Amino acid sequence: MPRSVALIRGVGGPTAMRMPALREVLASAGLGEVETLQVAGNLVLDPGRRSSAAVAKAVRAAVREGFGFDLPVIVRTHAELADAHARNPFADAAEGRWVQTVFLAEPVETAVPELPSGAPEEAVVDGREVFVRYPEGIGGSKVQAGYIEKRLGVVGTARNANTVAKLIAMSA
Template sequence: MTKHLALLRGINVSGHNMIKMDALKKMLENMGFQNVETYIQTGNVFVDSEEENAASVGFKIKQEISKVFGYDVPAVMVSKKDLELCLKNNPYLKEKECETKKLYVAFISKELSPLALNDLKISNFKPDEAAIDSSRIYIKYAVGAGKTKLDQKYIEKKINVTATIRNWNTVTTLLSMFENKL
């Protein structure tokens, strides 16, 4: 069995694409996934599967959500290693007075080129900041995630990817959950 973490984009946010976690869990169990566990209401879900290919698992989850709930909800698959790299490579954690409540990570559906940061035109969002590392964008919001235009929709449009953003507390909790499950 392989442990997978699916980050579902855009469920239970501002009253859109509402899916109760119990219903999601039941759907996933009916698909044959084992040890299904969700974390908070925004679509962080662990599943065990005979399928080793994370992209295949994510595609199946996306298809079943569409069939059962009628929503187009992409699943960005994140490995334990991805989460560990977040802790290791987030440049904002190295700052002297790091406020983790302002830190977010955009998980991206594919590998990014170093030039993707230029395509995002981050300078247009000052004082917000961002840095790219492989398939992650580290974001430091000056005021807060709710008061910026540097959001998931903007990222997706500018660099033609699927993205889902999680706050730093969620990222570290998901890593802890991954470590306790293996």
């Protein structure tokens, strides 16, 4: 049975969590067998009969109760994640870590977020995702997920193409 992927926004630094403890807290909250990828809030879990919104709410509540952090959570089913990856116009770029998908909490109507003047990045908005290509790397770019959130007025969290591909494989 395909699983769902929960993406916790803002994991790291002062909101860092140990992944074994996070898996335990989420399993205790009734989210079944939970797998993590990296230490950045990438979770693969069994949604049971819950909607994606209900899973996001349950993960957020469990993290808040277990760790004291109130962090946004965005959930995609395996099919939604695979569809987003297939729609990413930059997914086949040679450097997958320099291509990101910003997963949005809700769809937006615009096709392109406003980018800084002279920025080398390319970005395309497609429903609940923003696809961004960073030809000069991500580290020094002004076009991070927070920048996109402010321009579009919606919560989002970014994952690079390599991570998205791994999450698709894990959730199959």
